[in-house]
Amino acid sequence: QAKEQFFPLLSYRTGPYAPNGTPWANGKQDYLKMVNARDGGINGVKISFEECETGYATDRGVECYERLKSRPGVTLFDPQATGITFALTEKAPVDKIPLMTLGYGLSVSQDGMAFKWNFPYMGSYWTGSDILIQHIGKNAGGLDKLKGKKITLVYHDSPFGKEPIPLLQERAKMHGFELQLLPVTAPGVEQKATWLQVRQSRPDYVMLWGWGVMNSTALKEAQATGFPRDKLYGVWWAGAEPDVRDVGEGAKGYQALALNGYGTQSKVIQDILKHVYDKGQGTGAKDEVGSVLYTRGVIIQMLGVEAVRRAQERFGKGKVMTGEQVRWGMENLALDQKKLDALGFKDLMRPISTSCADHMGSSWARVQTWDGKKWNITSDWYQADEQILKPLVKTGSDKYLADKKLTRREAADCQS
Amino acid sequence: MAFFLETLIGGLMAGMLYALVALGFVLIYKASGVFNFAQGAMVLFAALAMARFSEWVPKWLGTDNLLLANLLAFVIAGACMFAVAWVIERLVLRHLVNQEGATLLMATLGITYFLEGLGQTFFGSDIYKIDIGMPKDPVFLFESIFPGGVLVNKEDVIAAAIAGGLVILLSVFFQKTTTGRALRAVADDHQAAQSIGIPLNRIWVIVWCVAGVVALVAGMIWGSKLGVQFSLTTVALRALPVVILGGLTSVPGAIIGGLIIGVGEKLSEVYLGPFVGGGIEIWFAYVLALVFLLFRPQGLFGEKIIDRV
Amino acid sequence: MFYRENGQFKTSYRTDQQIFPIAQDRIAIAALLAVAFLVVPMLATDYFYRAILIPLVIMSMAALGVNILVGYCGQISLGSGAFMAVGAYGAYNFFVRFPGMPLIPALILGGLCATFFGILFGLPSLRVKGLYLAVATLAAQFFSDWMFLRIKWFTNNSDSGSVSVNSLQVLGMPIDSATSKYVFCLALLVVIALLAKNLVRGAIGREWMAIRDMDVAASVIGIRPMYAKLSAFAVSSFIIGMAGALWAFVHLSSWEPAAFSVEMSFKLLFMVIIGGLGSIMGSFFGAAFIVLLPIVLNQFLPALAALVGVEISTAGVSHAELMIFGGLIVWFLIVEPHGLAKLWSISKQKLRLWPFPH
Amino acid sequence: MENRNIVLNVNGIEVIYNHVILVLKGVSLQVHEGGIVAILGGNGAGKTTTLRAISNLLAGERGAVTKGSIEFRGERIENLSPADLVKRGVVQVMEGRHCFAHLTIEENLLTGAYTRASKAEIAANLEKVYNYFPRLKTRRTSQAAYTSGGEQQMCAIGRAIMTNPNMVLLDEPSMGLAPQIVEEVFNIVKDLNTKEKVTFLLAEQNTNMALKYADYGYIMESGRVVMDGTAADLTSNEDVKEFYLGVGGGERKSFKDVKSYKRRKRWLA
């Protein structure tokens, strides 16, 4: 019987994606340290964790997973990469460990009846792209104004970058805009040709679906080819400090989705500073605490911890939860505004509540704008359009089940 | 038409930048017969050093004179590259005299990993900025002739000029000086070179140093364009087709190869890409190089590969 | 003293032509196989299987394939990742498009796809040599990266470009437990290694080596460079393709083209150089070095650092890991430029003389 | 040994290749100032290895001197680099030519002058080499790889002369050269020896020639010196005559009717 709740932490602090991977990983670790220091664990259950460097590579990710999955008290995995998520999606059901892919992963895995072990909390690439189109439409003065317009998707040429395409095509049909697809070969340091093409086709808007260095490179190329930055919209993985910092003024006016809030004023961040950094136990540099991806890491870990707490409510307070029990907790999570405020997440996110059928739990996001020095939230919350999403998810998950010769979960299974 | 010109110019400029990295490969190969896999890592290392020192120097000295800071940073980074060259000679090359190409290649690979680790340990693995005052915004030429003008990047033009200058300098060095001749001798036969008193150790330090400085210049320019981050090592992969197209042993070949590859890949991506789904420039560059090789197996300007019984 | 061939007289060329002419070696190999097939399954944990043994076995097979091309035939190739990819996607397409296609034929067909691809990209080797060829083979790599990302047909029209297989079975036995996967891969490896060994010690192997060592002289004694090179490409890419299919089907079970990126190509080349060019054994050593070392470092560095009282950050560990890895490569090369296999044979030679120093 | 200045003193060296192959088993020899000393011996006796050990070119072959000492003008030289040795005037002409394939003949010769500064001297030296080997002059602009075997051998010798040495280690200089040229090469050796006081240590298979020009000789067999003596002594030794000069039993035998049995060599007994 395990005595501690073990959080395996897959992360990458080296390689092309290190600038973005590092604050994220730091946030995840710091939150756990803080919970231990402040609360003495989850209802008295101490948290332990171990980090494993994946370098964003699928095979190393799988190795890390295999290494950490059989640790006593293992909780859940957040693979930090779509590629690793794909690989683990095959393995998790066998090992009975849930995967949390907050804001990434497989969009169809929102369907908990088909993907019992995947939890794309708070948003998927489909909700993200949907919201972005809504926002662009709004800026244009209404979605109907998009008719005849041209929107270019500059995307990371990987499953991550390709995911939004079906939804965008759907939206393009609906609103009559033209969708141009420009893939960028990973890791994305070479985009000259891409932006020459942008210049040639003169799209009205460009959507940036990048990660790691690809983002800052895109912004620099946009500047070099004179594409107006205020017509450039990024996904929430292209909207953090490392993406724009070294472009500085050159990225002014660039807008990106904000999946979560940030800054140091929220209570949870203050707690982290107090209980972790002031004791000299911070994982990273202090001035990075509260940055966009750092905060996202904190939120991810909070959701994990709360899922454990929720599971304990059912399976026994003060006990170490198994992967299966955590899965139930994740599936039955309900954090309303009040609870969020109490946890210190006021303004960082919206309430989330999951169910057997909906593993996402919330599909809200805002838009932020870079002013040359820092990010500012510049829009209200948007929610992805259920009407569009639902059928896509349904057909997608059906296809998945058919391919795998699996069957949908029975309603009764939801009780377990 | 204007767009074609733009693409062409863009390709030429990109080509010059590849050439700059390719130059590093050529130098070391030509002068010691080693295919230096670590060139990409050296570019990264140099750029990281440059970026961080230009950040730290003002802090240490308390000035905010950009020029001074950059100058000092350049000198310090240059010194770092010298140290790297010296250590590599001492710890690696010296012990591998007269070994086969594959072994040396592998050794440079070890060096690659080492430098990547070392660079990130010392300098961090975030994205850093090199601001050497390069103009970032585009200029538009011939606006009277073409609507919208022809877009040209001043930054690219400056970078291309620097690359061109370096190449001319190094070509002269190789063809005309005693040391240049000695370097070529070393590349042909380590042992024979030793036997007639060419000090391999010193030669290697010199060559790796020069390659280090070339890497520094390349790192500075690329870094100023793209930001300095681990992925900078991947520009080495873009430079490889340039190296073989121009010929592993030819300094001017690096430039010509660079221009051909640069233009070829940009034109193909822009004009061919859309029909096949895009993202073809990398393999197109390699296939282009391959096609040239079928006609000239030693590259356009490479020394003939000698096989004689 | 104990390791020598004295007293083991060969009475026929056949016995002298055995793979392991020395009795002690034969016993050692038999023991090793027994351990691999019987003892390991009794001891290994799930992690050991999935993260270490299975990758090791599959990578050994791939390295073996690469070694035939690079080590035996001297054609340096950086396209091995592509051959793996072609094998994997080839097998995948046969597997999903022909309902009821059994696993082993699918793997073999995948290997054949790779063979075809290998021969195609091997054609330039008839004109282009050495490093030029090495770089040129990257064309195959980048082309395959692109092809499997961009041509949807290959991924069975999957939206994300990621594909997966499941419920594998061989002759009615399911291959899903770690043990069954391991034994399956190991059995294939043994078969392939045996066939490969037969090839390299036979006439075709001598042709390959002759081409490697001096192609002009080889052609003077009647070896056709074209046949030798292309057959090396074919055999090697077949094996690599099989390994690729196994990597995808058995190890990853869900994959995207990035699984066979250029890094994979480089890794495979490193394996054969570090392990020993032109040595079947070397392929295994090399694969072990490249697969295991990072994992070992990753796990033991923090502990080691704690031992000497420094605490290194996770990033620090990763960086230190890179540095140590690089350092070890260089160190091994200095100790023995011809790879671990050579080191091994030298130590055997020492053992023969033992306990006398020379 | 005469009582002249000993410049090179090799003292009981052992050489091991690849950490396991013991090749030299305690070789000692001395070379005196201004002498021409020949090392004779069959294939694989260890002549080349001995020369490599002296000029410190063993490392590249993964060999190492494990015992004994080598002194040049009283200084231990085992740890000097080959380049240092060249500066001290010791240069080796390697067996098997080793010309720089991509360089032209003239460039090959000029690399020999790497350690020297004076342009005029180098030019004069180059002229001298061309005088010795007129054939090289006609091929001066050809890449070395495309010259004939003999031309390459001349080039290698010429290149060594370009370093302006005071001691030359010659490894099989006559190999592959036409008889006239062999004669020529040995005349050059004599010439440099008498006029410029260059000391020579040469490993040679052409025993006839070697003993004609050398003043002292060592005979090696499987890693050991089995016999040494002045050239005159060696020439008159019965065994040497039979095995190395091919004139056993009085007169020269025709290659056509060499016997197929071999007499056991006395010094191996």
Add this chain to the structure above:
Amino acid sequence: MSDKKIGDVILDIQNISLRFGGVKALTDISFNVREHEIRSIIGPNGAGKSSMLNCINGVYTPTEGSITFRGKKFDHMNSRQVAEMGIGRTFQNLALFKGMSVIDNIMTGRNLKIKSNLFMQALRIGPAQREEEKHREFVEHIIDFLEIQAFRKTPVGQLPYGLQKRVDLGRALAMEPQVLLLDEPMAGMNVEEKQDMCRFILDVNDEFGSTIVLIEHDMGVVMDISDRVVVLDYGKKIGDGEPQEVRDNEDVIRAYLGTSH
């Protein structure tokens, strides 16, 4: 002279010229080789001797002229065809396969004769195995013959120069050639070893009945064992005939032998 019978012309070289850019390596050379004879080519360095051999076995393509082998005339051939017709060759600058053992090097000489295909070799079933053994046996004979038994499994790169030359000869012999082209097989050997080598060559000539074309700088050897000698100088033929004739030829003395011999 021995009792061996010299047969008809087996190899006829007609008006061969070879140029490399400006270098005239061979100019209008004609001579022939008779079956079973030992035919030497001599001449100063750079005269074009090696180039001549290269033309005969297809490494170089002569700019002009033709070669007739056993009545079949050709002016361009690749080395493979030459090998198939039964012309073997050793090299002046060792061209052994350095990474392979002595046995394997010599075995490559048998490759032309191997019938079993890739699959049979991979499985090493019946015929492939038997074939391998058969050739191995032949090669062992050569090894015995050349007295290099002790080095069977040594990688040739580690052998001393002289033994490498022997292996080179062995490899050529393994082809069971009708005509054997030897390029300075005795360079770098002492008298004793040269005697051995001569014995090998003579035995090959006698026992296997091979015709031999020999390039050699040691006049003693050439004069003793050859039946006829061609002399080249600067790419031109300046003499041809029995050893004695050639030795007395003024041109030859001036260009090559010098006066001391």
